[in-house]
Amino acid sequence: MTNPRGPRAFRPSRVFMGSLSHGEDLLAGLTSICRQEELRSGRIEGLGAVSKANLGFYDQERRTYRSIELASPLEILSLKGNISLKEGEPFVHAHLTLSDASGRAFGGHLALGTVVFAFEYVIEAWEGPVLERRFDETTGLFLWEGGGGL
Numbered sequence: 001m002t003n004p005r006g007p008r009a010f011r012p013s014r015v016f017m018g019s020l021s022h023g024e025d026l027l028a029g030l031t032s033i034c035r036q037e038e039l040r041s042g043r044i045e046g047l048g049a050v051s052k053a054n055l056g057f058y059d060q061e062r063r064t065y066r067s068i069e070l071a072s073p074l075e076i077l078s079l080k081g082n083i084s085l086k087e088g089e090p091f092v093h094a095h096l097t098l099s100d101a102s103g104r105a106f107g108g109h110l111a112l113g114t115v116v117f118a119f120e121y122v123i124e125a126w127e128g129p130v131l132e133r134r135f136d137e138t139t140g141l142f143l144w145e146g147g148g149g150l
C-alpha cells in the first residue's frame, strides 16, 4: 500500500515570468494568475518591494492566525510559495521575508493586504496528481492530505 504521507511525483510543464502592477494586492495578484492559467500545482518565487505588508503568524494553541501589520515600505528579500488546490480552486500558500531601511528582516505567512510597490515572479507549473488541501483536526489548518505545509 502507498504511504499517504509519502512524496508525490510531478513533472514541470510551464514556467511563467512576469511582474505585478504597482498598487496590486500581492496574494490576490498571484492567486489570479494561477486561476487564469488553471494551475493545479507548482512553485512560486519572487522579489521586489511592498508599500505595506500584512503577514500572518499561526498561533498553534489558539489555532488562528495572528496578524502582523507592517505599515511602511519594505524590500521583499524572498517570497517562496506553492500552488495546490483548495475546494477545487488553485490556492497559493506563500511566505515572505522582508527588510527595512536598516536591513532588519521580518517575515511571515503572506496574507491579503500586502500591497505591491514592484514585484517580479517566477512561477513553475507542474503536472501530476491532484494535491488538495483539507481541514486537519490536529493542527486546525488546511493541509495536504496525509500532512504537509503550514
Ligand code: ZN
Pocket (backbone or CB within 6 Å): 093, 094, 095, 109, 110, 150
Ligand atoms: Zn504559511
